[in-house]
Amino acid sequence: LVKRANYPPVLVLDVRPANYAICIVSSHHIAEQLTKPSPAFRYGVFKSPTAIHELAPITGKSSLLIREGEHWRTQRKRFNPGFAPAHLMTLLPKLLEKTQLFLQRLDLAAANGKVISMNSACVDLTFDIIGSVILDLDLKAQLQGLGVRGAQEDPILKSVRHLLECYENQDNPIADLNPLLPLRRQQRGQLFDAAVKDAIRHKCAAMRASQRSD
Secondary structure (H helix, E strand, O other): OOOOOOOOOEEEEOOOOOOOOEEEEOOHHHHHHHHOOOOOOEOEOOOOOOHHHHHHHHHOOOOOOOOOHHHHHHHHHHHHHHHOHHHHHHOHHHHHHHHHHHHHHHHHHHHOOOOOOHHHHHHHHHHHHHHHHHOOOOOOOOOOOOOOOOOOOOHHHHHHHHHHHHHOOOOOOOHHHOOOHHHHHHHHHHHHHHHHHHHHHHHHHHHHHHHHHO
16 A cells, blocks of 8 residues: 555555544654654654554553553553663573573474474563563473473463464454454453462462561
8 A cells, every 4th residue: 555655654544434544654754753752742642542452351451551641651650660771680591591492492493494483482482581570480481392291381371372362363354343252352361360360479478478487
């Protein structure tokens, strides 16, 4: 579409009432303006109205990815210390540990002459790093890719993979017409949420037990 229109910096497709209007930005100058605060948009332009519908089952309705305005600002300030360079350096050993497994997986595939999906390998690496850094858990996301026999993934990872299955075939417009799809996403999202909260409860109980013993 952009090519047919001779590469305009901005292309607006009004497909209402079938869906929301779509704005395609192909200019990095305009994209930079959209991502920066301005008098009209104090915290940047508004997020897509489809974000809550699509992402809420995965991230929760109060996620930083979905919230706007002062609610977003308050949450962002809460996360700022986690991105401080000094704190990130303390996480380096965990990052290197999980990255080594990733490299071993690539080396194993190369040695066997096997073609693997880099998308799947990188997603597994991301899950392993997030689990280790955020929850201090080994989600064991990369072990099956390394051919470890009897490797069992963490319940959190199993539940989120089960949820993400509901987001496959996104390029097929007919799939979104399935009336059961939103319900399936909601149900699987609740199972994922329960798995995360269960892990947090166990971690908090272990921390309290450790403090009492000290």
